[in-house]
Amino acid sequence: MSTILELTNVAKTYHTRFNANAVQALTDVSLSVETGEYVAIMGESGSGKSTLLNLIAALDKPTSGSINLNGTELSTIPEGKSAKFRREHLGFVFQDFNLLDTFKVQDNIVLPLVLSKTPVPEMEKRVKDLAPKLGLGDKLAKFPYELSGGQQQRVAAARALITNPELLLADEPTGALDSRTADELLQLFAQLNGDGQTILMVTHSAVAASHAGRVLFIRDGRIFHQLYRGDLTQDEMLVKISDTMTAMLAKQVPSATKGDA
Numbered sequence: 576m577s578t579i580l581e582l583t584n585v586a587k588t589y590h591t592r593f594n595a596n597a598v599q600a601l602t603d604v605s606l607s608v609e610t611g612e613y614v615a616i617m618g619e620s621g622s623g624k625s626t627l628l629n630l631i632a633a634l635d636k637p638t639s640g641s642i643n644l645n646g647t648e649l650s651t652i653p654e655g656k657s658a659k660f661r662r663e664h665l666g667f668v669f670q671d672f673n674l675l676d677t678f679k680v681q682d683n684i685v686l687p688l689v690l691s692k693t694p695v696p697e698m699e700k701r702v703k704d705l706a707p708k709l710g711l712g713d714k715l716a717k718f719p720y721e722l723s724g725g726q727q728q729r730v731a732a733a734r735a736l737i738t739n740p741e742l743l744l745a746d747e748p749t750g751a752l753d754s755r756t757a758d759e760l761l762q763l764f765a766q767l768n769g770d771g772q773t774i775l776m777v778t779h780s781a782v783a784a785s786h787a788g789r790v791l792f793i794r795d796g797r798i799f800h801q802l803y804r805g806d807l808t809q810d811e812m813l814v815k816i817s818d819t820m821t822a823m824l825a826k827q828v829p830s831a832t833k834g835d836a
């Protein structure tokens with residue numbers, strides 16, 4: 576396996592214009608993700624999860640430290656090139672789907688390819704190959720508002736995957752779904768990961784995190800603990816995650832960055 580993402584001593588401080596107090600959102604975060612891994616990031620509200628995802632997505636820059644995605648040091652990407660870099664290397668799935676309501680499903684899915692000026696026949700071929708894998712083969716001519724929440728999230732996943740991203744970033748992807756639909760999306764993510772897709776997912780849900788191969792826990796902007804799934808069943812992993820969350824909230828577990836699996 577090769578390393579696809581490497582963060583070294585990353586810190587992020589926010590300075591607000593009207594407030595003299597700086598907010599230290601991340602402190603000395605070092606982590607690496609191997610190609611083909613499925614990593615979940617958990618932590619309390621305000622612990623720094625979104626900040627971390629935004630830095631990895633090159634949507635924001637760290638105050639110090641470095642982030643390397645598949646050989647590219649993100650700080651070296653010129654300002655005007657970061658959108659293109661994201662399109663070419665990353666896929667995003669958000670809590671609220673972020674679909675364009677006036678675009679049909681097919682047009683939503685190919686949007687990143689349109690932006691990168693992919694020839695139409697190539698776009699059509701990719702949609703035809705991908706849509707059935709996500710159960711969207713018969714939904715391409717519909718509008719997002721004609722679909723259920725779970726189907727809309729699968730359209731968002733298709734849009735994220737259509738560019739064959741090196742890394743799929745998901746921010747609370749099950750947050751707006753009921754438990755049955757959430758479970759279907761998690762099954763889909765597990766299947767994608769089984770096919771080799773590297774996934775990094777921020778979630779509040781212990782159930783969602785229990786599908787991942789590794790769970791990183793963040794507290795107060797630092798990596799506090801990590802669990803590897805190893806040979807554990809999903810249910811056993813769920814118990815470990817819940818125990819760690821409980822201990823973390825009670826501030827009982829000694830700070831550690833090495834897994835205990």
Ligand SMILES: Nc1ncnc2c1ncn2[C@@H]1O[C@H](COP(=O)(O)OP(=O)(O)OP(=O)(O)O)[C@@H](O)[C@H]1O
Nearest residue numbers: 589591598600618619620621622623624625626627
């Ligand atoms: N743009 C910003 N300006 C100032 N402070 C910010 C900004 N974004 C985040 N913060 C602060 O940084 C800290 C980490 O926030 P972050 O959004 O990364 O947490 P989170 O773990 O994603 O929370 P949640 O689960 O509620 O989304 C918080 O104290 C937050 O108030």
